[in-house]
Structure formats: C-alpha cells, structure tokens
Amino acid sequence: MKTPDDIDRKLIALLQDNARLSAVQLAKAVGLSRSTVQERLARLEASGVIAQYTVRLGSAGEPLRAWLLLRYAEGFSCDDVMPQLGALPQVQACHSVAGDTDMLVLVQAETPSMLSDVREAIAAFKGIDDVTTLPVLRTLLQR
Secondary structure (H helix, E strand, O other): OOOOOHHHHHHHHHHHHOOOOOHHHHHHHHOOOHHHHHHHHHHHHHOOOOOOOOOOOOHHHOOEEEEEEEEEOOOOOHHHHHHHHHOOOOEEEEEEOOOOOOEEEEEEEOOHHHHHHHHHHHHOOOOEEEEEEEEOOOOOOOO
C-alpha cells in the first residue's frame, strides 16, 4: 500500500469536513483531474485509510455528551467492564488509558436526566470503583 501523501491528506481533510463533496469539487480543491481524484479515493478506500462516509448531526438536534473517567475496582479490568458498557446504546466510545483513570467513556443522551441515568447505571456496574463526569460544553474541533 502506498503511504498517503499531502494530496491524499488534503482529500481526507476535505471529506472529514464535508463527506458530500463531489469528485469534481475535490479535484478543483486539490488541483487534479476528477478521474485522478476518483482513483486516489478508490485506493484510499481499498487500503482501509477511508473506512466509511458518515453523517454528523448539526447543533440543531445536538444531544448532550459527557466523558466519564472510570476507575476499576480492585481485581477488575477492561475485559470485565466492556461487555456491560457495550450493551448501552448511549456509550459512543471507550478508550483504555494509563494513569489514575483506567478508561475514558464517551456517552450521549437527549436530556440532562437521561445523561444522569446512564452515568448512574455505569457507576453501579460490577467492577467500577469510581466515575468522574466531564460534560462536554462545546465541541471546538471534530474530524
């Protein structure tokens, strides 16, 4: 697989900002022909650099989000907690980390009450010793 070059990275950045850009619009932005851009996109897709095109909701219907910093109870690990977290549709992402915190969990809910409910549910999981909640006030950059 060819390593993505500066033009590939620019195409990826443009698509991260707006996945609906046409090949013609992308070609104009990077100074290449439409067919060359299509070939590059096909290569990036085939190699797995581009995994999917998706929709990101705008602020009109923006749900509440919070990062939960989890600490495991003595004798528990990620393997014990992940099945419980994976069963909750409000859980958007889980990251195992080093330091005082064992796991970062991004949760999403429609109302403050629902956010509180999911936080309390996770705090009650077997294997969780402590939960710190960091509500997301505003997203400044998301790719």
